[in-house]
Amino acid sequence: MTSPWLAQPQVAPTAPRPLVRASWNRALERHLDPDLLLASLEVAEDELGDYRLAHPLASVLPVIRRLLVRDADDDSGMLVAVGDAMGRLLWVDGDRALRRRAEGMLFVEGAGWSESRVGTSAPGTALELDHAVQISGGEHFNRLAHEWSCTAVPVHDPETRRILGMIDITGGAQAVDPHTLPLMEATAAAVESELMVQRLRAQRDRIGAVTRPARRRPASGVTRTDRAVLRVLGRDTGELTSGGSTVELSARHTELLTLLAWHRQGLTAGQLADLVYTEGESAVTLRAEMVRLRKVLDKARCDLGLESRPYRLTKALELDAQHVIALLDRGAHRVALATAAGAVLPGSAAPGIEAVRDEVRARLRESVLTDASVDVLLEYARTADAVDDAEVWAALLRLLPPRSPRRAGIVAHLEALTAS
DSSP, rough: OOGGGGOOOOOOSSOOOHHHHHHHHHHHHOOOOOTTOOOOOOOOOHHHHHHHSSSGGGGGHHHHHTTTGGGGGGGGEEEEEEEETTTTTEEEEOOOOOOOOHHHOOOOBBBBBOOHOOOOHHHHHHHHHHHOOOOOOOOOSSSTTTTOOEEEEEEETTTTTTEEEEEEEEEEEGGOOOHHHHHHHHHHHHHHHHHHHHHHHHHHHHHHHHHHHOOOOHHHHOOOOOOEEEBBOOSSSSSEEEEEEEEEHHHHHHHHHHHHHHHTBOOOOOHHHHHHOOOOOOOOHHHHHHHHHHHHHHHTTTTOOOTTTTTTTOOEEEEHHHEEEHHHHHTTTHHHHHHHOBBBBBTOOHHHHHHHHHHHHHHHHHHHHHHHOOOHHHHHHSSTTTTOOOOHHHHHHHHHHOOTTHHHHHHHHHHHHHHO
């Protein structure tokens, strides 16, 4: 049965967009025939597993699946594909009936969908231009693809900005809905941030393995821990890592540890209660919660030197939000932006957490506006915090060269913001 999203082939545009016409011209210069084009299998089936396992995007597939694939179920009429920097599809998920239909044009794992192979398509053209692209129906150079639409975005190495691959959504008209492009760009940003986090973890582990001398286990039976790390960016509950083990904290315990890591000088029971609770709970309630937190830390064998009167941590706890600020202070704006994978505990309404969240957001905005390069400012402008920030987009317009092809889109976005 034909998917409702692919009921009728879409008619080729009579006046192609400049982006599409330029892509068609490249296809003609490469002597591609729109009636004879067919993708080819460039990664053999017996090699695909090993190649995928070694690819940099393999480690971030859970992020892509969480943000995109779970919504592309068997009734969605949508496919989600992930490919390498050469346009070869490595993973294809989504509507099973649609996957079978897509096999007719070899939109399958292992097939090459670069622009040089199949002409205009979102996966190949996004890689060719190094930015997000939407291709609708007849805009495809290959006539076999005229009943499909797609949105794709490249994924970059968070440090070198080298293209690692791309993420694509393919289907019918739904695949090029206005909301799809920002969703794909946000997914790529989340993937790049996760890659940076993984890299920093690996670097920390390597340094620890080299510099940490062997120690005897204390007679008490409690294992000594490495430097503890608490991750709260883009999360509603904290992830506490110490001594090679990781524990997921409750929302309340995450708030308490975040505030104690942020206020290293310590807080009285009353001060901490005011920062955590929104309905005036007493310091007695706080003390009971702190007792439970101590038990959680003891069970996790994570010794943070938690003291009272005032409440404070006497041993190091590295907070990822503080790491972002440290990167900004060093002028590493691009890495800071990649590391800032979301707001601090976005689901928390604790007054103290809201203050921390606002401070990190303000520091990032101020630093990027003041000192960052135009490319980093453009990345920041596309984040959820800045997409509606007219001052950021105006600053971006001032920094771009007069003949930059990016100016038209930025002017249009800025006019839409100022008109609303």
